[in-house]
Amino acid sequence: MTSTTESASLSEFDRDITITPEGDDFTGTMSDGWRVGGGINGGFQLSFIGNAIRSALPDHPDPVAVSAYFVSPAVAGPARAAVRPLRVGGRTATVAADLKQGDDVRLTVLATYGDLAGFPTDDVRTTAEPVSLPPRDQCVPNTMAPDEIKQMAPFTQRFEMLFDPDEVGWAVGEPSGRGQISAWFRLADDREPDPLSLLMAVDALPPVTFDLGLMGWAPTVELSAHVRAKPAPGWLRLRHRTRNVAGGMFEEDCEVWDSTDRLVAQSRQLALLPR
Amino acid sequence: MTSTTESASLSEFDRDITITPEGDDFTGTMSDGWRVGGGINGGFQLSFIGNAIRSALPDHPDPVAVSAYFVSPAVAGPARAAVRPLRVGGRTATVAADLKQGDDVRLTVLATYGDLAGFPTDDVRTTAEPVSLPPRDQCVPNTMAPDEIKQMAPFTQRFEMLFDPDEVGWAVGEPSGRGQISAWFRLADDREPDPLSLLMAVDALPPVTFDLGLMGWAPTVELSAHVRAKPAPGWLRLRHRTRNVAGGMFEEDCEVWDSTDRLVAQSRQLALLPR
Numbered sequence: 001m002t003s004t005t006e007s008a009s010l011s012e013f014d015r016d017i018t019i020t021p022e023g024d025d026f027t028g029t030m031s032d033g034w035r036v037g038g039g040i041n042g043g044f045q046l047s048f049i050g051n052a053i054r055s056a057l058p059d060h061p062d063p064v065a066v067s068a069y070f071v072s073p074a075v076a077g078p079a080r081a082a083v084r085p086l087r088v089g090g091r092t093a094t095v096a097a098d099l100k101q102g103d104d105v106r107l108t109v110l111a112t113y114g115d116l117a118g119f120p121t122d123d124v125r126t127t128a129e130p131v132s133l134p135p136r137d138q139c140v141p142n143t144m145a146p147d148e149i150k151q152m153a154p155f156t157q158r159f160e161m162l163f164d165p166d167e168v169g170w171a172v173g174e175p176s177g178r179g180q181i182s183a184w185f186r187l188a189d190d191r192e193p194d195p196l197s198l199l200m201a202v203d204a205l206p207p208v209t210f211d212l213g214l215m216g217w218a219p220t221v222e223l224s225a226h227v228r229a230k231p232a233p234g235w236l237r238l239r240h241r242t243r244n245v246a247g248g249m250f251e252e253d254c255e256v257w258d259s260t261d262r263l264v265a266q267s268r269q270l271a272l273l274p275r
Numbered sequence: 276m277t278s279t280t281e282s283a284s285l286s287e288f289d290r291d292i293t294i295t296p297e298g299d300d301f302t303g304t305m306s307d308g309w310r311v312g313g314g315i316n317g318g319f320q321l322s323f324i325g326n327a328i329r330s331a332l333p334d335h336p337d338p339v340a341v342s343a344y345f346v347s348p349a350v351a352g353p354a355r356a357a358v359r360p361l362r363v364g365g366r367t368a369t370v371a372a373d374l375k376q377g378d379d380v381r382l383t384v385l386a387t388y389g390d391l392a393g394f395p396t397d398d399v400r401t402t403a404e405p406v407s408l409p410p411r412d413q414c415v416p417n418t419m420a421p422d423e424i425k426q427m428a429p430f431t432q433r434f435e436m437l438f439d440p441d442e443v444g445w446a447v448g449e450p451s452g453r454g455q456i457s458a459w460f461r462l463a464d465d466r467e468p469d470p471l472s473l474l475m476a477v478d479a480l481p482p483v484t485f486d487l488g489l490m491g492w493a494p495t496v497e498l499s500a501h502v503r504a505k506p507a508p509g510w511l512r513l514r515h516r517t518r519n520v521a522g523g524m525f526e527e528d529c530e531v532w533d534s535t536d537r538l539v540a541q542s543r544q545l546a547l548l549p550r
Contacts, residue, residue, distance in 0.1 A: 065497035065545045069385045087346045096383065108369075110342060119524070120522055123521060124521040126521055222387060228521060247396070249501075263519045266519060270501045
């Protein structure tokens with residue numbers, strides 16, 4: 001667990017997911033820096049509660065599978081995480097956990113944790129193709145976003161995100177219509193990726209529906225993330241895709257590839273189409 | 276809710292998911308007919324607890340998203356479902372639910388329900404391609420399985436499953452190595468598909484790792500299912516795929532297409548590779 005006494009030298013990500021044991025729970029503070037519009041980014045909430053789960057499971061430090069249901073919008077301010085172990089085995093442990101602000105549940109999750117360093121490393125048979133992106137100096141940086149976006153979504157200033165120029169037309173009213181957005185990704189302060197930060201990374205890209213010309217907010221119904229390996233240091237590549245827009249909903253699949261071409265995280269969320 | 280007094284005319288699926296209110300909970304019986312090896316099929320457990328959630332949410336009859344963590348193997352015999360509402364809104368409701376046998380939790384889920392009949396029907400922009408299968412009389416039926424398989428897994432006798440002949444080589448020791456298994460699917464008694472039976476259908480095919488030559492049991496870490504529309508009557512087409520076998524784990528994506536070429540359900544599970 002990250003202790004508050006180390007805060008001075010921490011990256012902003014580590015500082016902001018810092019939690020403190022309090023009775024059976026863990027308390028911390030949601031920083032406004034992770035806000036998108038009226039609420040704190042869902043992926044950041046996952047990293048925050050994920051840090052509490054990590055603290056509750058000393059022998060199982062890494063998220064392997066996390067399924068999240070967002071019950072009400074989280075806001076800047078104090079937050080409390082409660083973790084309830086359901087099964088603690090040798091290789092994995094499964095818990096239920098809630099994130100509350102006051103009496104309001106913001107987020108409820110089920111999660112299985114383990115020690116990814118103890119998982120096999122010699123059995124990689126991935127047939128998925130790594131996310132292919134132009135060199136970073138040919139991509140479109142998130143720093144080009146208008147000031148009004150930066151104020152509406154300070155979240156977007158917590159990382160460098162360099163978009164594939166073929167998949168960022170939505171920013172100028174010319175979406176590709178394919179349902180795909182890809183980008184290079186690195187946390188602010190050059191903070192290296194780890195399993196906890198991957199929980200945020202899978203929800204960091206804009207809604208894939210932007211690329212279909214649907215520019216509104218797309219509330220998440222459910223998000224499940226699988227962390228498949230400890231990421232190597234360096235830039236990540238992220239990709240959102242959707243293949244089934246229908247019935248007022250869409251699925252959004254995220255892949256996260258590390259600098260060694262390993263598929264280190266996959267997620268799928270079901271979200272509501274913008275009205 | 277299906278009442279026990281109707282059992283005489285029910286399909287075996289409806290008979291076996293029948294639950295009865297008892298205090299705040301719902302009770303029923305896991306039938307040995309849904310067993311695979313030492314435990315009751317996970318998808319059937321989802322339909323069973325899914326029926327209890329349906330009963331607890333009269334205004335939100337259909338599963339939309341269900342995330343399941345299997346805590347211990349369910350066995351034939353009495354079972355009890357407890358459902359705890361977290362948020363009941365106009366369009367959707369979110370609950371936590373547990374399935375217990377005696378004091379042992381078998382399955383814990385988070386789920387969002389709604390009324391799929393009230394979701395839009397004129398916005399289908401699915402780019403996924405329907406599962407393509409040869410005509411049913413050119414496929415390989417599950418009834419050809421050896422008697423030892425039928426006894427080990429009576430579950431496989433609860434439905435007709437007609438496999439794509441190009442993806443069933445594993446049954447004779449010649450897996451394709453592609454990581455894909457597809458089949459036609461229909462419940463016994465010609466019971467038509469509905470949102471509850473789709474929760475079972477997404478976990479009905481053999482583990483996709485069979486097609487990679489890994490023939491053992493693959494325990495599920497996490498399974499999330501999205502029901503995207505009420506299925507039309509008739510045969511379903513199911514497909515399992517995996518693209519990231521690594522670290523002792525694999526993801527298994529299921530698609531369920533109905534007789535009108537609508538992608539009615541998607542699921543992803545994270546499972547452990549056979550040892």
